[in-house]
Every structure is written in structure tokens, then in C-alpha cells.
Amino acid sequence: MAEVGVPKVSVVVPAYNCGPHIEKLAASLLRQSLPADEFEAIFVDDGSTDDTAERLDRLAAEHPHITVLHIENSGWPSRPRNLGIDHARGEYVFFADDDDWFADEALERLHACAKANDADIVVGKMAGYGRPVPRELFRKNRFDATLGNSPLIDSLTCHKLFRRSFLNEHGLRFPEGGKRRLEDHSLVVRAYFLSRRTSVLSDYTCYHHVQRGDARNVTAGQLDPSSYYASVREALDVVDANTEPGPLRDRLHRRWLRNEMLSRLRGKRLLNAPEAWLEQVALEIQKVIQDRFAPGVAGGLPPLLRAVAYLAEQGRVADLRRLARWEAGIAAHGTIDELRRADHAVTVTIAAELRAADQPVGFRADDGRDVLVLPMEEIAPEVLDATAQVRKARLDLVARHRETGAEIFLPNTFETERITGTTGADTVHLVHRATATIDFAALNGGRTRGSWLLKARITNVGWTEDARLPLVFICRADGSRPRIRDERKVWNRVRSAVGRRIKR
Known part of the structure; x- marks a missing residue:
């Protein structure tokens, strides 16, 4: 504790008619590795009309570090968040949504990162479920990130750790007065410019960001x-x-x-x-x-x-x-060329390309340039000049933990091959090939228990598309030797069985 009786972190949560959806967030707060006497959670019930208020009151009655404020409905998260700041006692404040949840060590790691780097803001790695989250920003840790030296601008939601004195010093509050879309953008951008140091913690997935299936998140719905x-x-x-x-x-x-x-x-x-x-x-x-x-x-x-x-x-x-x-027909397609294993490590080589329906995305030679081929002729070639992007095209191999949604970029070597004539005599398309070795003793800091899916991610000329590869790596314990399920073999067995039944 920085001061006696002062929590390290205050988690501020606006809540409105979330009902049972609040339970996942509440459970994740109760599982935090940061001791309960070193953080507080402040739920601000924004005039809920269901049983949300009763659920929160029961939670607060059972756990002294949880507080509930009840207010008349304001209709948007801004006022509840501002009231949460005003009631917070923590050295740092984290803004969470009522239907998201934290990883077990999130608050401890975020606070440690803030203290180690004397940061005013810490951006923790996020996993998205029906919601987009930054990818490039979380490729690596960035302990002195700025808008000039990193893709910090890609993260404009408020789900971050802020030094409370920093928020108060600069009067950083969310805009109130009705439904204000993108209410966090202006605050977060101002904070980035004012921050003496901003750190990005990418080696641990801290926050799980959810779009509820019933589409009743408070900011969901068609915009004006x-x-x-x-x-x-x-x-x-x-x-x-x-x-x-x-x-x-x-x-x-x-x-x-x-x-x-x-x-x-x-x-x-x-x-x-x-x-x-x-x-x-x-x-x-x-x-x-x-x-x-x-x-x-x-x-x-x-x-x-x-x-x-x-x-x-x-x-x-x-x-x-x-x-x-x-x-709408664009997709990444990937195949496995080779698979080798040695003890805890697996080496995989894959090939991938972008296709529009069943045709590869093509480029036409035009005065020494690669020009993206689109299904219309009324766009000037200079607008479609893809020469620089073709040279920078990238294939990433990504391991995604099925149970938590955490994604890990795998170091790889890759090359791009230009194939001519497939979509026309004067056109080329690109096939990317990459090789990566996955050491399951070290992957994700050794936290590997569960199932890992493998994806090929192509980034080129305006698309970032994932191709799911037919491999699942199953680890029975952290750092253990994985069992490999090759779904190509499973599918072949299913196809053979169906074929035999048809013949009968």
C-alpha cells in the first residue's frame, strides 16, 4: 500500500439493467490476486429497473471492499463514471463495463506496471468477444508509449488504468448531458497528450471486452x-x-x-x-x-x-x-505445408492468400506499379497504387487460447511469392508462406493449460483477415507437452464415413 488505508486501485463500474450479466465481472473481481484490502470496486447503479440494484447490494453486503451507489437514471455511462471518480480512494482508477471481466492477475499486474514505470496511464492487453480490440498495439510491451512512437491512438476506450491524481489535476471527466456517443474518445485523447508517461502491458491479457448476445449493452443500438x-x-x-x-x-x-x-x-x-x-x-x-x-x-x-x-x-x-x-466475399485461406514436433516444441509451415469468393485478390502491372484490381473501372490508378503495401504485406501466425480468448503473436519467418496470370494475363496474386516454432514450455509465459487454436493473419492493402488452421494444441497443465489434434484427419474420417453410408 502506498499509504495506510489507501487502496492501490479503484475499479469504477457503471451498471444498468445488467441482471445476471454482472456476475461474471463480480466473480473476476473476487478472484483477483491483488488482496481484497488493496483495491476497491465502486458500482454505480444508473437507476436500473430490473434486479441489478438488489444483486449489487447483496454483493456489497458480503464484501467490504465493494461499494454501490444508486442514482436516478442518466441514460449513459458518463455520469456514473464521473461519480465513481469522485468517490474513489485508490491511487489508480480503472473503468470497467458491467458485462466485461478481468483476468485473475489483472489489477496486480496493471498496478505493478504503473509503479515500475511511474505511469499516469497503463493500457492493459484486451481480448474481444464480438468487439474489436487493438492488435498491433499489443504486439509487444511499450513502457514509454506516446501518440508519436506507437499505435496508441488505436486504443480509445476508457478501459484502462489512470492515476487518480492525474485525472483530478487536469479535470479529466466524461461529457455529461444525454447520450453522447464516443464519450470516452475526447477524454482518452486528452489524457494521452497530457500524460507524463503511458505504458502498454501486452504480455498478459488483462481485460475481456464483450458484446452481449442480447445486444443490450448500454451503448448498443443504431447511432444517430x-x-x-x-x-x-x-x-x-x-x-x-x-x-x-x-x-x-x-x-x-x-x-x-x-x-x-x-x-x-x-x-x-x-x-x-x-x-x-x-x-x-x-x-x-x-x-x-x-x-x-x-x-x-x-x-x-x-x-x-x-x-x-x-x-x-x-x-x-x-x-x-x-x-x-x-x-463481402474477401477471406483469408490457409493450408498447412509441414508439421514437425520435438518434445515441447512444434514447428509448423503454412501457406496463405487472400481471395475474393473463389478468385485470388489480384494486382495489375501499370507503368511499374502494382495496382489493386477492383470490380469497377472508375477509380484512378493512383488511388489504387498498391506497390508499397505489396512490399510490406505481412503474414502473422497467431495462437489463440480457446478458453480465455488470449492471442499470442508467434515469431516466424515468412516470404511472399508472386504468382502471375491466375486472374488475367497482366495480373499477379500473392501467396505468403511462414514457418514458426511454438515452444509450449515458454508460450504465454508458460501459462498454457487448455486448448490453443492456430490462425494465419494476412495484412495487405487494407485487409487484415484471419484463416483458421485445422490444428488444435491441447495442454493438460501449464508448460506441458501438447497433444495435437489435426482436424484435417478428423474431417477426412468424417468424410470417409459419410461416403461409406452414401454408397450403402
């Missing part, structure tokens, strides 16, 4: 385009107030262009959107692109996203639909 993009503009204002025009500002702006705008105008997400609502979204995006972004913002995107931005800026919604129908 006008107010949503007003919130985007507020976050851009924070960036503009703290940067000069140039590459850094363009890179930070690019995060909102990519995630809050272009992602809504692509593939299945666009195709599933109501037509009238999509027209409103496309109009708001067009205005933000025209009003706020320098040419370098879209110019720094990979060619697929440049094409979407190009069509969005021109208001070409019909063409966006055409492109989305084609992109």
Missing part, C-alpha cells in the same frame, strides 16, 4: 449520424489543439477516418445497413472528409481504404454498394 459525427469532430478538435498540421496530425486523424467512417461504408456492414440511414451516414462522412481532413489523411491509407474514401468524398453511394458486395 448527426450527433455521432459531432462527437467525432470534438475528438478531432482535441488532436488539432495539440498538434501542428503535418504527418503526426494526419496519422491521428486517420484513425477516425478508418474506424468511425470508412469501416461503416465497407462489406457486409454497409450491405446490412438500412438504405435511408446509410445515406445520412454517407453524407455526414462526406462533410467531415471535406471539412477536416488534409490530403495526407486518406493518402496514408492502403489502396482499398483509399478507394472507399475516394468514393465517399464524392458521395458515390451506389458505387460504395458495388464495392461492398465484392468485398
Whole structure:
């Protein structure tokens, strides 16, 4: 304890009509390796109308380090979080959602990282369930991360550890007054600029972030385009107030262009959107692109996203639909070329490629450039110039722990082969090959008990796509020699059995 009677961490949780969904978070708090007298949890019940209040009161009655505040319904997490800060006593504050949960050592490791690095903010590795979470940011530990030296901008949710005195010193609070989409973006971006040191803890999955199956998370539901993009503009204002025009500002702006705008105008997400609502979204995006972004913002995107931005800026919604129908068929395909094992280690070699339906994604030679081939001719070749991205194409091998969702990037060697003529006489497509050795005595710091799935992750020209590989590694105990289940053999047995029954 830094001071007698002062908790190391205060966990602040807004809660509204979560009912039994709160139990997983509560159980994870009770399992924390950080002793119960060294942290507190503050639940703020935002006027729930189900049995949430009673569940929380019972929890607090049984556990002295858990507190419940009951308030009239504010309709959004901002006011409950702000009240949680005001009532917190901890040296650090972590904001959690009522349907997420913590890994068992999360608070202890986050606090230790904060103290070791004297950090104002610690971003702990997250696992997503129906929700996107940063990938590149968590490739490695980053104990002195800034917006300039790391992809910190990829993590804008508030599910982080903040020094409480830092929040108070700068008056960092969530915006109140009705439903404010992206309410955490402006606060988190301001915090990043003000932080004396920000650390990223990537070698332990701290936080599990969930989209509930019943879609009743408090911020779920269809957004109002006008107010949503007003919130985007507020976050851009924070960036503009703290940067000069140039590459850094363009890179930070690019995060909102990519995630809050272009992602809504692509593939299945666009195709599933109501037509009238999509027209409103496309109009708001067009205005933000025209009003706020320098040419370098879209110019720094990979060619697929440049094409979407190009069509969005021109208001070409019909063409966006055409492109989305084609992109909806994009997928990564991977095969296992070789599998070898030695004691606790397994060496695997795989091949993978991107395909649109049953055709490889192609590139056309054009005056010494590789130009991405799309199903339309009305986009200028310079917009689709993929030369730099083809050179930087990457294949990662990722081990995913089935029970917890934790993902580990595996060190690998890979190469890219250019195959000519498959999609046309003047076109090429790319096949990526990678080899990795997985040492199960050391993987995930030796915490390997359970089942591990293997994925091939291709990153190229605007796509990051995973291909599930037909291998499952099963460890009976931490660091133990894995049993390998080769699902190709299982599938062949099933197919043979079905074939025999058909013949009968």
C-alpha cells in the first residue's frame, strides 16, 4: 500500500439493467490476486429497473471492499463514471463495463506496471468477444508509449488504468448531458497528450471486452449520424489543439477516418445497413472528409481504404454498394505445408492468400506499379497504387487460447511469392508462406493449460483477415507437452464415413 488505508486501485463500474450479466465481472473481481484490502470496486447503479440494484447490494453486503451507489437514471455511462471518480480512494482508477471481466492477475499486474514505470496511464492487453480490440498495439510491451512512437491512438476506450491524481489535476471527466456517443474518445485523447508517461502491458491479457448476445449493452443500438459525427469532430478538435498540421496530425486523424467512417461504408456492414440511414451516414462522412481532413489523411491509407474514401468524398453511394458486395466475399485461406514436433516444441509451415469468393485478390502491372484490381473501372490508378503495401504485406501466425480468448503473436519467418496470370494475363496474386516454432514450455509465459487454436493473419492493402488452421494444441497443465489434434484427419474420417453410408 502506498499509504495506510489507501487502496492501490479503484475499479469504477457503471451498471444498468445488467441482471445476471454482472456476475461474471463480480466473480473476476473476487478472484483477483491483488488482496481484497488493496483495491476497491465502486458500482454505480444508473437507476436500473430490473434486479441489478438488489444483486449489487447483496454483493456489497458480503464484501467490504465493494461499494454501490444508486442514482436516478442518466441514460449513459458518463455520469456514473464521473461519480465513481469522485468517490474513489485508490491511487489508480480503472473503468470497467458491467458485462466485461478481468483476468485473475489483472489489477496486480496493471498496478505493478504503473509503479515500475511511474505511469499516469497503463493500457492493459484486451481480448474481444464480438468487439474489436487493438492488435498491433499489443504486439509487444511499450513502457514509454506516446501518440508519436506507437499505435496508441488505436486504443480509445476508457478501459484502462489512470492515476487518480492525474485525472483530478487536469479535470479529466466524461461529457455529461444525454447520450453522447464516443464519450470516452475526447477524454482518452486528452489524457494521452497530457500524460507524463503511458505504458502498454501486452504480455498478459488483462481485460475481456464483450458484446452481449442480447445486444443490450448500454451503448448498443443504431447511432444517430448527426450527433455521432459531432462527437467525432470534438475528438478531432482535441488532436488539432495539440498538434501542428503535418504527418503526426494526419496519422491521428486517420484513425477516425478508418474506424468511425470508412469501416461503416465497407462489406457486409454497409450491405446490412438500412438504405435511408446509410445515406445520412454517407453524407455526414462526406462533410467531415471535406471539412477536416488534409490530403495526407486518406493518402496514408492502403489502396482499398483509399478507394472507399475516394468514393465517399464524392458521395458515390451506389458505387460504395458495388464495392461492398465484392468485398463481402474477401477471406483469408490457409493450408498447412509441414508439421514437425520435438518434445515441447512444434514447428509448423503454412501457406496463405487472400481471395475474393473463389478468385485470388489480384494486382495489375501499370507503368511499374502494382495496382489493386477492383470490380469497377472508375477509380484512378493512383488511388489504387498498391506497390508499397505489396512490399510490406505481412503474414502473422497467431495462437489463440480457446478458453480465455488470449492471442499470442508467434515469431516466424515468412516470404511472399508472386504468382502471375491466375486472374488475367497482366495480373499477379500473392501467396505468403511462414514457418514458426511454438515452444509450449515458454508460450504465454508458460501459462498454457487448455486448448490453443492456430490462425494465419494476412495484412495487405487494407485487409487484415484471419484463416483458421485445422490444428488444435491441447495442454493438460501449464508448460506441458501438447497433444495435437489435426482436424484435417478428423474431417477426412468424417468424410470417409459419410461416403461409406452414401454408397450403402
